[in-house]
Amino acid sequence: VAFMDVFKLCISLQMTQSRLIATRETSGIMTVFLNAFSSFLIHIFRYCFILEEDRATAPFTVTVTPCDVPIEWRTLNLSDQSTKSQKIPKLVSMIFNYKGNSVETYMGMSSYSAFYMLEFLSVERDTHITVYLTTDTTSGHLYPELPVDPRIDVIGIDHATVTLAWKHSPSVLKHKENIQYCLLVNEKHNYKSLCAAETAIRSSGMKSPPALALSLFPYFLDHQQVMILSNSELSIINRVSTGEVRQICMGTKNTYTVPNLRPSTQYYFDVFVVNLLTNASAAYTGTFARTLEEPEPKIIELKDGKVIHLILDGKKQKFYSLQYQARHKKIQFTFQSCSGQVEVQIARNGKVLASENIAGFRHFSLKGKLLDTYLVQLRPMDHTNSSVKVQVSSHFHKPVFPLLPESLKIKSFSKLRTCNSVTIAWLGTQEQSKYCVYKKRIKEDQVWMEVWRADRCSGPKSRHNSEKVLCKYFYDINLRRAVTTQTIKGLEAGTLYLFDVYLTGPSGIPVRYHSKVVRTRKKC
Incomplete structure (x- = not known):
């Protein structure tokens, strides 16, 4: 009626x-x-x-x-x-x-x-x-039913996640295809109804899809909102000055781990069971939880002259800390980014001396006092794993890393390129060093992975013997003449090749030049 x-x-x-x-x-x-x-x-x-x-x-x-x-x-x-x-x-x-x-x-x-x-x-x-x-009081289809115990249980807390669980609504068991759970996460307070939650979101000046985006139809979201669809789950994040309001609909799952929360922050959680046909909903008894404080990163002690290799996982830890107490007034930090890009910050006795993003080799020569304390913080610049080699040394006359040329780029000559050969050139140094050349036949869709995601710290031992072209030694006191060329023959016409040069100094640590991709001519 x-x-x-x-x-x-x-x-x-x-x-x-x-x-x-x-x-x-x-x-x-x-x-x-x-x-x-x-x-x-x-x-x-x-x-x-x-x-x-x-x-x-x-x-x-x-x-x-x-x-x-x-x-x-x-x-x-x-x-x-x-x-x-x-x-x-x-x-x-x-x-x-x-x-x-x-x-x-x-x-x-x-x-x-x-x-x-x-x-x-x-x-x-x-x-x-x-x-x-x-007057239809028997069907019970309009408003979903709540269980006898409508509480939301917090079953897990971390510094960046909270795991929730709640008892199934009887309506989910009867009409699974038309019912789903939606979760609201915010930093202000709980809401007694879905309608109240939507009103609060609108009053903050944000555009909100109807009924907390209960259906999976596309919405026109403004710049304050981020919509994520994955595994039949809809998540909408509203950016506001007081934090975030997240709206997550996860179907009929009655457990959920809320990710990417801020450490040491109190969040309020509301679960609504929703009838998708009518948009009518019932609210579970809301709960709240405070995320744990982020654990202090372990400080790694650096030893003079020793090279350490670190794998930086941006998802598990925001930054990594290294500490060194100077035994001499003059010291030198050396960083070799092996994969990805790394943000490096160096501080002495609490004062920041340098801060740079590194995607190759970088030396920092510093002068201070005896027993100065240096703190190095490393932060990966993207969400994937990055790796970096770090060395601090006060013995400039015994460098572990080889002397490097002004540029680690490999140059190819278009006029000297034929159907079965390619000529490349690279810079050397004033120090007698070993240079090994490798080639590899690749496809178009492999270029990004081979060039940008390759491990720049890996040496010739990581390459297959069939890819080796030659190794040779050279140097020149005059840096302007410290350049060498090499013609690689026996190639196939119209084919894409990846060329690498490895420099190995007296210490035995190899340095990889920037990879060069060249295609041989199709017709000659």
Whole structure:
């Protein structure tokens, strides 16, 4: 049974300081907008309905959901009336009254054709509510059921995650295809209804998809929102000045681990079980949890002259700390980025001396005092693993890393390129060193992986013997003449090749030049 159009009868009952909202016939949930004050007059909103003659003995329910502030609402019974003559009722009795901000349902029983009125009042501020009236009290399809124990349990807490679990709604077990759970995460407080949560999101100035994005249709999101779809899970993140509001719908799973939270922060969690056909929902009892403090990163002690190789996992740890106490006034830090890009920060006695992003080789020569404490922080620049070699040394005359040329780029000559040969050149140094050349036939889709994701710290031992072209020694006191060329023959026409040069100094540590990709000519 829907709301009945009894506009004329309601008009005769209108009071001086009230405003009439004409009712309309509907089969779903109706939204009512309440104006709290207007010209210092309190607005009471009224809806009228009549139970039909053939349903006079049937029970009926009225469900009201406040969407923001507490409201007051009541159900009135108007008896001894005649709908045909439209006389004013002689008796008006209040049969139900409620004040608060929780979802509340009144169930009544009518033994005769009766005329009812619903009154709604908001005294705090303008707000809106949802109202649903029905005589179909047995189907239970509209509003999903909550379990006997509707609490949300926190079963795991970390510095960046919180794991939640809740008991299944009986509606999920009966109508699995039409019901799903949606989770709301925020840093302010819990919400007693889905409607209240949506109102709070809208009031923050953000555009929110209807019903917390309950269906998986695409939405037009503004720059404040990030939508993530994976494994039939919809997650919408709203960026606000006070933090984030996350809306996550995960189907019928009743456990969920909320990822990417901030350490030492209190979050509030609300779970709503939602009927996808009607957008009606029921709210579990919200909970809250505080994430753990981020563990202090372990400080690695650096030893003079020793090279350490670190794998940096940006997902597990934001930065890595290295410490060194100087035994000499002059020291030198050397960094070799093996894969990815690494942010390096060097501080002495708490004062930052250098901060750079490194994607190759970098030396920092510093001068201080004896027993100065140096702290190095390394941070990966992307979400994938990065690796880096680090050395600090006060013995400049015994460098572990070989002397490097001005540039580690390999140059190829287009005019000297043929169908079966390629000529490349690279710079050398003033130090006698060994240079080994390797080639590898690759495909177009392998270029990115071979060039940008390759381990730049790996040496010739990591290459297959069939890829080796030659090894040779050279140097020149005059750096302008410290350059060598090499022609690689026996190649196939119109084929893509990857060329690498490895420099190995007296210490035996290899340095890989930047890879060069060249295609032989198709026709000669």
